[in-house]
Amino acid sequence: xxxxxxxxxxxxxxTTAAYFVAEARRTRIEAEDAxxxxxxxxxxxxxxxxxxxxxxxxxxxxxxxxxxxxxASIKSAGDTRDVIIKATxxxxxxxxxxxxxxxxxRWTIAAVGVNDDHPPAVSTQPSDxxxxxxQRS
Numbered sequence: 001x002x003x004x005x006x007x008x009x010x011x012x013x014x015t016t017a018a019y020f021v022a023e024a025r026r027t028r029i030e031a032e033d034a035x036x037x038x039x040x041x042x043x044x045x046x047x048x049x050x051x052x053x054x055x056x057x058x059x060x061x062x063x064x065x066x067x068x069x070x071x072a073s074i075k076s077a078g079d080t081r082d083v084i085i086k087a088t089x090x091x092x093x094x095x096x097x098x099x100x101x102x103x104x105x106r107w108t109i110a111a112v113g114v115n116d117d118h119p120p121a122v123s124t125q126p127s128d129x130x131x132x133x134x135q136r137s
Contacts, residue, residue: 035067036094039087040114043069047083047098048107066090081107 039062046053046069056069067089075082079102086095099111 032089032092036087036089036092039067039069039089040085040094040096043071043085043087044096044098044109047071047085048100048109050105
């Protein structure tokens, strides 16, 4: 009986450790995603300037994390302009395409398209997994 309890406690500890590792990884990815979205927002603000920049100078803390924002104008005609903003943080990146229109002396965002470098996170909720399984049948 004592051996069974030791094995059971060991299995619970291993499972708990695996859970905490997975949660730490998920938390790190969520923090990186939030930072990438902030970089895209900064890029969008820079793209709306009358003479858009091709990159943004970032604070030292972000530069040390290999963060950068690149802005590329892909089409410009009169009062419309299309730009691609690429935010990079280490090995991960997100891209955003903006369609800008001029209203007076300002550029405003008319449409946005976002792409990222990873698939959506897989849900760990049992109800989500069972719903997805039932939809495949």
